[in-house]
Amino acid sequence: MLGAAGCRTADAPHPHPHPTPGGATFxxxxxxxxxxxxxxxxxxxxxxxxxxxxxxxxxxxxxxxxxxxxxxxxxxxxxxxxxxxxxxxxxxxxxxxxxxxxxxxxxxxxxxxxxxxxxxxxxxxxxxxxxxxxxxxxxxxxxxxxxxxxxxxxxxxxxxxxxxxxxxxxxKAFAHMPIWLMEGCAVFAEAWIPWTAQRCDEAFVTARMDRSMREARRATKAGLTIADMEGLDSAPLEAHRFYRELAYDAGAWGTVLLVHLSPSKSVSALRDEFFPMVDELGWERALCRYLGIENKYWFYEAFDAFMEGTAEQQHHALRELRP
Ligand SMILES: [Zn+2]
CATH class of the missing domain: 3.40.50 (Rossmann fold)
Structure with missing residues (x-):
């Protein structure tokens, strides 16, 4: 038996299931x-x-x-x-x-x-x-x-x-980003990357994103949104109950909207232009410059309106994204 109980001390490297604030790591x-x-x-x-x-x-x-x-x-x-x-x-x-x-x-x-x-x-x-x-x-x-x-x-x-x-x-090769963008972008990537690599059809992308939409709605019905999931410390208490729905599922659609509102509607441009901009400006100013908006609240309002839209409007935004 190799397992051993009770050997926790302070300085062991610990898992970071939720990315922590800080600068570039890798x-x-x-x-x-x-x-x-x-x-x-x-x-x-x-x-x-x-x-x-x-x-x-x-x-x-x-x-x-x-x-x-x-x-x-x-x-x-x-x-x-x-x-x-x-x-x-x-x-x-x-x-x-x-x-x-x-x-x-x-x-x-x-x-x-x-x-x-x-x-x-x-x-x-x-x-x-x-x-x-x-x-x-x-x-x-x-x-x-x-x-x-x-x-x-x-x-x-x-x-x-x-x-x-x-x-x-x-x-994590770039500066700090909010949790909804970290997890949401990773969930979106699970659908987008296999699709661009021709591992699946468009229906796979739609089905996964629809599932995220259903999950995200559980949180929006409770009056919560991605603005409530920037960081764990700043998140309101009730947002913790919907951590997964807000960070992963609503965040995935937040990522879709971020790309969709950008001039190129291109996911590669998100990679090549937005992420380096986060290093240069910090994520809030990068978001504003990338989308040509005044402040992050404009984006959050656009997101709430997007979530209240029809499935057809949401699918349309998804279909308009470019590699
Ligand atoms: Zn993750």
Missing amino acids: IPMEEAPVYHVLDGYDPRWRAHVEDGVELARAFWGSYGPVHVWVAGREEHAEPSDDAKEAFLTEYCRLSTSVTDRLHAECHCHASERFLDVVERGDAEAYLSWAEELEQPTAELVFLNVHRWFFEEDPVPDPVLRGVHEYTHVFQ
């Missing part, structure tokens, strides 16, 4: 992400994750440094203790070579963070990094992603998780 680099897979976990799951990461890297550009950690346990294939030990040792060799954390302490934390989750059977995907390092490494973690696989999906969900998490690596 940098442009040609090197491809490095993969680490728990031996015994079917290689097809790593292949799906890598497929998604590479789709996103081809679209957003190559940023890093990135290490990808893939582990899981399917019912018929229990990984051996040796395999688990090798996975932890590899993780701690890499993370303790750049920090002064003790190997034993790392082992304990990594065991909780990776193997306990694998054992429990929970599926997780997230980006984390050690903030205190001069050049943090992006750790893309994918655990038990087979649980998200359904034969009938046109693009397997583990591929989409790869697209989503790598999108955060790209975003």
